[in-house]
Amino acid sequence: MKFARVRTVHGTRPVVVSGDEAYDLSELLGDLTPTTLPLLAEAATAAAGGRLDRFDLTDAVFEAPVATPGAVIAIGMNYAAHAAESGAAPPAVPVMFLKTPNTIAAPGDDFRIPARAAKIDWEVELAMIIGKRAYELTDDEDPLDYVAGFTVVNDLSERTFQIEESGGQWSKGKCVPGSTPIGPWLVSTDDVDHAALRLRSWVNDEPRQDSTTADLIFDCPTIIRHLSQYLALEVGDVVLTGTPEGVALSGRFPYLRPGDVVRIEIDGLGAQRQLMTGVGPDAAGQGGAGPA
Incomplete structure (x- = not known):
């Protein structure tokens, strides 16, 4: 449902x-x-x-389909083609970073670009919302038993903060307020084939990303089981699973500027639309190799 x-x-x-x-x-x-x-x-x-x-x-x-999640946990470089466009080898284990809960926004909310930002990027992602506390799951347990359902997320990212000013961690570029629009729907796990979902994004109606979850390096059950070995996933937590290729970081597209409109969609889970607002950079940044 x-x-x-x-x-x-x-x-x-x-x-x-x-x-x-x-x-x-x-x-x-x-x-x-x-x-x-x-x-x-x-x-x-x-x-x-x-x-x-x-x-x-x-x-x-x-609105976002769950109110006041306690944690927003994300997996980076989890699509093979996206790792390649970022100039990175596919990771041997899931790469985790954190987003603050105040990044959660409604799926149609405008996004304010920070005044100092120059490289705002889009990332359509499949996300899971935790429905039961998951900690130290064993190989005999089904990780999806701990998932309430799936939803759509745009992991809006500031690449200068993330890469050039990171100090070695990514979260600086992932925690701009409102940078995790989520929803519209939370769809129960029994109604979703998480291994064969089409993900797409557009900027000003021009196609950007078009991929499927078949390109995931680590699938949804693997992500939940792996994370549970390091932290307790609590009810309501949001787990992002990574983004496909086709972002500005690739160098093929300009970064976002005020007035741009981003649309993302995952088949069966719904669509989002964000208008970019704020002062923004003097000129659109150009892409370049690095993690995402």
């Missing part, structure tokens, strides 16, 4: 789509938060049983 959080005049409402109808989860859950995510199965049953009020999604404005 598909879950979302929608802005209304009465505040944010959680909804579920069952069949061709959307239903209001407000009375049952209040909101989609780390506290209520374990109740999604109950919510799906209530919707299928016709025990919830219908919700009109016409002209809906979506």
Whole structure:
């Protein structure tokens, strides 16, 4: 099933789509938060049983599909073609970096480019939202049992901060406020073939990325099991799985400037749109080799 959080005049409402109808989860859950995510199965049953009020999604404005995640954890250079365009060898183990929770934004929010930024890049990514605490998973456990569902993320990145001013870590270029638009949908794992999803991005309606998760170096179960050996993944945490080739870092495209519009989409999971705002650089930066 598909879950979302929608802005209304009465505040944010959680909804579920069952069949061709959307239903209001407000009375049952209040909101989609780390506290209520374990109740999604109950919510799906209530919707299928016709025990919830219908919700009109016409002209809906979506919020991030989970409120107040505790952690945003990302995997870098996880598509073979993207590692190649970045001038790097494919990693032998998953490369992890962190984004701060205040980077989370709604899928249609504008993005303000920092005044000092010169190399803002786009990255369409498949993300997982944790539904059950995962720590030190064994080979006998299915990592996807710990995932509430899949969603779409744009990992907006500032490459100067990330590479030239990083001091050896990437998070400086990954933590601009609002740089993790997420959603619109949280789609349950049983409704997603995570190994064969098409990911695409456009800048000002010009194609940029077009790939599938078949190009992942480390697949979704491997990522969850691997991360759980080093940290506890808590309910509501967001795990980004990496971006395909076709970003500005490749040198084939200019970096983003105020007025640019980025669109991203993953088949079956929905689409996003961000307008770039702010002062921005005097001139568009040019791409160059390095990690992402």
